[in-house]
Every structure is written in structure tokens, then in C-alpha cells.
Amino acid sequence: MNDNRTEKSKREKYDWGGSMPRRTVQNIDLGGILACLNKAQREKLISGYDMKNFARIFEHGDLMLTVDCFFENGMNVSETARKLYMHRNTLIYRLNKIKKTTGIDLRNFKMAVTFQILRVLYEQK
Numbered sequence: 001m002n003d004n005r006t007e008k009s010k011r012e013k014y015d016w017g018g019s020m021p022r023r024t025v026q027n028i029d030l031g032g033i034l035a036c037l038n039k040a041q042r043e044k045l046i047s048g049y050d051m052k053n054f055a056r057i058f059e060h061g062d063l064m065l066t067v068d069c070f071f072e073n074g075m076n077v078s079e080t081a082r083k084l085y086m087h088r089n090t091l092i093y094r095l096n097k098i099k100k101t102t103g104i105d106l107r108n109f110k111m112a113v114t115f116q117i118l119r120v121l122y123e124q125k
Contacts, residue, residue, distance in 0.1 A: 030113075030120045046121055053101050058122050066094050067106065071116075075107060 034042065057063055066084065070091070073079040077095075081088040095106055104111045 030116055031124075034117065034120050034124070042121055042124070046118060049102075049118060051118070051122065053103075054118055054122060057098055057101055058119055063094060063098060066091065067098070067115075070095070070106060071112065075109065075112060077107070 037045070057067075066080075069083055070077075070080045073083060077091055078088060081091045084091065099105045102115070104115045106112045106115060
């Protein structure tokens with residue numbers, strides 16, 4: 001009987017009355033953060049990347065629609081494919097194309113944030 005109380009109290013302790021907010025790249029205000037940097041700091045951030053390759057992706061309408069939808073759906077491949085009315089393998093092909101061109105795997109959260117930072121810097125240029 002004591003074990004049931006313990007389990008119940010553990011569940012109550014961690015019940016926040018709803019689900020945790022999803023961690024998505026879209027939830028981060030990168031524009032505001034990067035606006036605080038001076039030009040030299042922004043240049044230093046992009047110096048390690050070949051921006052010509054990124055520009056090809058940033059200027060490709062279909063790929064960027066795919067990226068935006070992927071981020072809006074919490075980087076969930078199946079959900080994104082459903083929303084875009086495409087086969088899951090087609091989406092994976094597009095994500096792999098971006099990875100091959102830029103070296104950034106958008107399925108990795110840290111790399112996705114890096115991609116978004118570079119995108120904001122590219123648009124500010």
C-alpha cells in the first residue's frame with residue numbers, strides 16, 4: 001500500500017497540468033539575439049562555413065518550404081511528410097541533400113539551430 005502512495009506522489013510531483021512545450025527551432029528568437037551582435041561578431045560566426053553552399057539551399061524555394069515545415073513539426077519526419085503530402089522517403093532524400101550540400105544534418109537539434117543562425121545571418125546580409 002505504501003508503494004502505491006509513493007508512485008502517486010511521484011506522479012503528482014511532476015504533473016505540471018499539461019504537456020511540456022515542444023523544443024523546436026521555431027521557438028527561438030534568433031533575429032533578436034543576432035541583432036545584438038556587431039558586424040565583426042557576425043562575420044566570425046559565419047567564417048567557418050561555406051556560405052555559397054548555404055546560399056544554394058536558402059534560395060531554393062522548395063527546399064526551404066520543406067525545412068520550415070520540418071521545423072514547425074518539431075523535426076518529426078513522419079508528421080512533416082504528412083503535412084507536405086509527400087512520401088517519407090522523399091523528405092528524407094531532401095534532408096540528406098541539405099546535409100550533403102551544407103554538412104548540416106537538420107535531424108540533429110544543435111545542427112538545426114546552427115542552420116537557422118546561418119539563415120538569419122544570410123538574410124541580414
